[in-house]
Amino acid sequence: MSLSIYYFLAITAVNILMTWAIYLPYRVAHLHFITIANMAISGYLAGFLVMSLKLPFFWALLIGFAVGGIIGYIVSLFIGDAPTFAVVIVGFTFIYITRTVIENLPAVGGTMGMFGLPNIGNSPAAHRYIILAILYGLVLLVGFLIHRFDSSRLGKAASAVFVDKDLATSLGVDIKKVGQLLQVFSCLVAGGTGVLYGFIYKSFHLDFFTFHLVGVFMTTIFVGGYTTLWGSLLMAPVLYGLPLLFPKEIQSWRMVIYGVILILILVLKPEGFITRKFVYNIGIRLSRKRGKI
Amino acid sequence: MKKLAGVMVLLLVASTAAFGQVVVNEWQIPFLNSLTGAIASIGEYLHWGANYAAQEINAAGGIAGKPVKVIGVDTALDPQKGSVEMARIVKDSLVALGPVPEPVIMAAMPIAVENGMMSITATTSYEYAAPYFPWTVSWFPPTEERLAPLVEAWLKQFSDIKTVVQFIEPYGAWPGMAKGHTRALGNLKLKEVKVDVPSDAVAFGPIVVRAMSQKPDAVILACNAEKAAKIIKEMKSLGWTKMNHILVFSSADTPELYTTGGKDIEGVQIYNYTNDTLDTPRWNAFKAAYMADHKGTQVPSLAPNYYDAVYMVKEAIEKTGVTGDPKKLKEERKKIADYLQNVKGFKGLLFEWDNVNGVAMTKPTYIFEVKDGKKKLVLEVKPKF
Numbered sequence: 001m002s003l004s005i006y007y008f009l010a011i012t013a014v015n016i017l018m019t020w021a022i023y024l025p026y027r028v029a030h031l032h033f034i035t036i037a038n039m040a041i042s043g044y045l046a047g048f049l050v051m052s053l054k055l056p057f058f059w060a061l062l063i064g065f066a067v068g069g070i071i072g073y074i075v076s077l078f079i080g081d082a083p084t085f086a087v088v089i090v091g092f093t094f095i096y097i098t099r100t101v102i103e104n105l106p107a108v109g110g111t112m113g114m115f116g117l118p119n120i121g122n123s124p125a126a127h128r129y130i131i132l133a134i135l136y137g138l139v140l141l142v143g144f145l146i147h148r149f150d151s152s153r154l155g156k157a158a159s160a161v162f163v164d165k166d167l168a169t170s171l172g173v174d175i176k177k178v179g180q181l182l183q184v185f186s187c188l189v190a191g192g193t194g195v196l197y198g199f200i201y202k203s204f205h206l207d208f209f210t211f212h213l214v215g216v217f218m219t220t221i222f223v224g225g226y227t228t229l230w231g232s233l234l235m236a237p238v239l240y241g242l243p244l245l246f247p248k249e250i251q252s253w254r255m256v257i258y259g260v261i262l263i264l265i266l267v268l269k270p271e272g273f274i275t276r277k278f279v280y281n282i283g284i285r286l287s288r289k290r291g292k293i
Numbered sequence: 294m295k296k297l298a299g300v301m302v303l304l305l306v307a308s309t310a311a312f313g314q315v316v317v318n319e320w321q322i323p324f325l326n327s328l329t330g331a332i333a334s335i336g337e338y339l340h341w342g343a344n345y346a347a348q349e350i351n352a353a354g355g356i357a358g359k360p361v362k363v364i365g366v367d368t369a370l371d372p373q374k375g376s377v378e379m380a381r382i383v384k385d386s387l388v389a390l391g392p393v394p395e396p397v398i399m400a401a402m403p404i405a406v407e408n409g410m411m412s413i414t415a416t417t418s419y420e421y422a423a424p425y426f427p428w429t430v431s432w433f434p435p436t437e438e439r440l441a442p443l444v445e446a447w448l449k450q451f452s453d454i455k456t457v458v459q460f461i462e463p464y465g466a467w468p469g470m471a472k473g474h475t476r477a478l479g480n481l482k483l484k485e486v487k488v489d490v491p492s493d494a495v496a497f498g499p500i501v502v503r504a505m506s507q508k509p510d511a512v513i514l515a516c517n518a519e520k521a522a523k524i525i526k527e528m529k530s531l532g533w534t535k536m537n538h539i540l541v542f543s544s545a546d547t548p549e550l551y552t553t554g555g556k557d558i559e560g561v562q563i564y565n566y567t568n569d570t571l572d573t574p575r576w577n578a579f580k581a582a583y584m585a586d587h588k589g590t591q592v593p594s595l596a597p598n599y600y601d602a603v604y605m606v607k608e609a610i611e612k613t614g615v616t617g618d619p620k621k622l623k624e625e626r627k628k629i630a631d632y633l634q635n636v637k638g639f640k641g642l643l644f645e646w647d648n649v650n651g652v653a654m655t656k657p658t659y660i661f662e663v664k665d666g667k668k669k670l671v672l673e674v675k676p677k678f
Contacts, residue, residue: 003380003384003408004377006380007380008377011377103463104463110463111463111468112421113395113399124407200376201372201399202403203400205372205395205400208372208400255329255330
């Protein structure tokens with residue numbers, strides 16, 4: 001496999017997982033950007049564990065997941081049922097706090113960053129295959145879980161919360177518990193993804209976790225469609241891969257093109273390309289075909 | 294006569310072996326640079342410098358007789374994009390320039406190292422280049438060792454300094470540079486008061502008041518140009534008059550310092566690694582061409598770096614007899630890397646220097662004073678490594 005395909009596949013998987021990590025809490029109208037901070041916290045922690053304490057990578061990865069989940073749980077105790085705006089503010093604040101803490105921690109490289117993360121496996125090629133295997137294993141697992149969630153009673157409860165919290169409460173939905181569950185799961189996914197993100201580059205720098213990631217994930221989720229998991233899955237490789245194919249002359253217009261696409265989608269197709277109705281119609285067509293056979 | 298003929302034949306064979314047969318029609322050097330995004334203006338002049346060198350080289354006959362082309366590869370300040378672009382470049386390039394800046398270096402350089410390709414990071418500090426030796430070179434010696442003697446030289450101009458306030462912005466290599474300043478203060482047994490400058494700060498009144506309450510005799514500014522200028526303005530508004538007792542570090546020596554600072558930065562001293570007051574035909578031509586292409590703007594201090602990098606690649610190719618043959622890619626990449634690690638007497642745009650194990654060890658540094666909005670040379674500090 002060529003190196004450029006490896007990087008394309010690996011970063012696409014990261015973008016899919018992180019977009020899902022934002023998609024899930026958005027099912028109850030929470031834009032949970034704390035996930036970006038979780039990437040950084042778990043990533044740097046895993047880097048420190050592997051580099052300084054010589055912990056095997058897989059243990060560091062598991063700890064990364066766990067730390068993401070624990071932070072998500074603690075924060076969710078306070079904002080599990082908070083309004084969208086409050087969750088956004090908490091997320092941004094958390095990103096700032098995380099950056100400041102890491103900047104002042106010499107053990108993880110401070111403002112300089114962390115260099116020379118080792119290969120997982122015996123060679124760079126083995127490292128790449130292991131990273132891809134873990135990432136796409138995660139994509140399958142997380143995708144499966146979200147799919148199950150979306151079609152479960154809990155998923156329908158989340159949809160009710162998204163439409164009207166009071167209505168959901170009157171239907172007997174514990175909106176705080178649903179919010180907490182989704183926030184914790186998204187933070188858990190973000191924690192593990194952050195570890196893998198750093199090990200793709202074999203280094204960590206605070207600028208790997210900037211607000212530009214918020215822009216990338218938000219564009220993916222809103223262009224792809226925020227009502228199903230499929231929008232993110234299909235749009236992550238397109239939005240990431242498309243600019244790589246742009247001719248040099250229009251490379252500098254990349255952000256403008258992104259912006260225009262986002263505005264057009266929000267105006268013309270507010271639910272994004274892949275809507276629940278679209279998925280439902282495809283499901284019906286497929287079952288009809290199966291019926292004919 | 295026979296002896297002479299023998300020597301001639303040997304010389305001919307040796308020169309043929311040394312220079313080989315160049316198989317490329319054009320040398321292509323990819324330059325991983327931030328051509329769009331937040332630092333696109335810096336990326337533009339870095340690329341301009343590299344491109345100008347290529348034009349000069351081509352006008353003088355090219356590299357080993359073949360023209361050279363610098364190909365700008367945009368990373369848009371994005372580590373994701375930088376790594377994919379580097380992965381493309383390492384497939385068949387002999388040597389590359391960049392990446393720019395540090396987050397992209399950290400994401401993309403491991404790919405160059407893994408594939409044994411030299412990529413010259415000419416604008417970053419030693420600490421960001423050293424982890425990737427021998428597949429890059431450092432344009433500067435280790436930061437603390439380089440800056441301590443420079444700041445000591447600045448301080449020794451004055452006899453009334455006992456307490457120094459240092460404003461430090463926590464960004465990239467800047468806290469490391471501040472450590473170099475601190476070392477100088479320690480060597481001279483002066484008291485230091487550190488003041489943090491938040492990266493997102495827009496108003497500086499409170500931090501300047503707090504700093505001035507320490508009654509400093511001198512101030513060092515290790516923060517970005519705009520913040521440095523605003524801090525100086527606040528200091529002046531609080532009655533600071535000893536302007537040459539303010540030292541601005543090199544990373545803040547950019548056009549924003551002069552446009553934001555205006556007349557308030559008159560008399561302030563600045564250190565930098567390039568002396569643009571130099572008067573040589575080569576530098577003057579570079580300066581004139583730059584100003585002509587940039588509406589009369591002064592040459593930024595980093596603009597010559599990739600100009601020199603292109604000439605360094607030229608020298609490496611010509612001196613090692615690299616042919617550009619794709620079949621010898623691995624071997625020729627190594628030849629270039631080995632040569633650049635210890636290049637001697639390299640004739641850069643502004644000065645000559647030697648690389649010692651990948652590090653430029655003999656470059657001088659300079660202290661300037663702002664007079665009538667322009668830098669005037671005060672001191673040249675030669676390294677003592």
